[in-house]
Amino acid sequence: MTADDAVPDEAVDPPSVPETLGDRAAHALLEYREGRTAPIGALVREATPLLWHTVRAQGVDRDTADDVVQSVWAALVRHADTIAEPHAVLKWLLVTARRAAWETVRRTREDQRRRAELPDDTPDSPYTLPDPQPGPDAHLLADERDRAVWRALRRLPERCQELLRLVSLADRPDYRMISTAIGMPVGSIGATRGRCLAKLRAVLDDMGEDPWTT
Template sequence: MTALDAPTDEVLARRAQAGETAALGLLLARHQAPMRAVALSLLGYGPDAEDAVQDAALTALRRIGDVRDPAAVGAWLRAVVRNSCRMRLRSRRETPGLDGLDHLHAPGYGPANPSYLGHPERVVDEHAMRDWIWDALEQLPESLRLVLMLRHFSGITAYQDIARACGIPVGTVRSRLNQARAKLAQVLLTTAAQVHDDASRLTEASRQEAEVTLEGARRGRQPGEILELWPAETELVGVLSTPGERCHPIPAMRRNREKGITQHLRHVVASRTVTIWEMDVTNPDGIADPCPPTLAWLMHRRDGRVTTLRVVFPEPQR
């Protein structure tokens, strides 16, 4: 029940669809209890129910523009939670991510609907809520921000792949995601009415940097402005590094070029201190040790410069 002078769900939903972040924050706070009740009824008490509620809240941030009946936004939110729970019950492999959340949308969402954009990330890019979400993400501790970026904004969504990307056990991935979602929800509610930076500028700058870096790798020579971002102290870590030795990423790029392996940028996820470049890989015919068809560069940065690079090879989705 809401106070007599409080705006109705319909009013808040329409304001949220117009880009008013405070209105969406109020909607999520108002419907948090019934959303949790739906999750508990389907999944019982435990972390899965909380995960489903937080996933639904993030979905609402991306999909609020697709609600066709603003007066029924409460029912829509509960349906999002219900779908999230059913997906968890149907599959043992936990791979929702952004691509896996395509099923969480309003009725009528699809190519025939003018609001359909083909990929969830584009909904974030086109929606006024994008800057609010990314400003909130920037306020999380880096360890929590990283798992959330991987899980919800990249193609590295399986818990096992996130664990390898972060160098932590799978159980730690789950606990960090639970903490990250809870903290993100708190930050979103407290920052809804603030002015937010344009997140698309950071992503576009990172995309351009990636393209120049890949072109430099193909030519065998990086331009000076790129070399500035890969100082001598930059370290290659993970499966491509040499055990017991400190490795710089540039020689590894050179070795791939000599083998004839090329990488093509597919997707960019960027915050101020963490950058993810997802790649498609082309191997030359007859290569003895081909590279997997997809990989991701996971970079930690300080003042724009790369401090560590970990190349991640996600398991193929089944």
């Protein structure tokens, strides 16, 4: 081949970059199967906040949520060669995270039930009274305004709670990521978010709170 036959540098297309989180997850899995671990490491850093929030939304405490998310990534590594559809990896991670969270909550409740059934005079009983202080999220509420919003949020339908929490994870939320996380069409997220915010404001009004003007 002569120099005239060579393809000019500008004619060579650059490697394509996966656009969505789902695309990047599929790419990371395929690369991992080929022995290249850098993309899966990047996926862990990017998707862990989403998985952590998904686990927390099921009622798992903060510290335990970290362990559950780690177990989800470990499960992905174990099953990397058996996932038939790479583009289903993100959904697989989210479903696995939810199921692991449900199992964790179930075990926690079973443990609490067994402890509650212990006789009062049982020596060294591990059972303790529930902590009357605010839950694990309380340290995130820096002032009374945030506490009012949190109380109001908990009165909303679960769908609204989950959507508003996901939207609050980033300054510019990825609607495609949110759609995958909660199974809501991308085109419905904006309108649903508006309705949920309106419900939140109505609850705050009923509570006599106006956190946006204090």
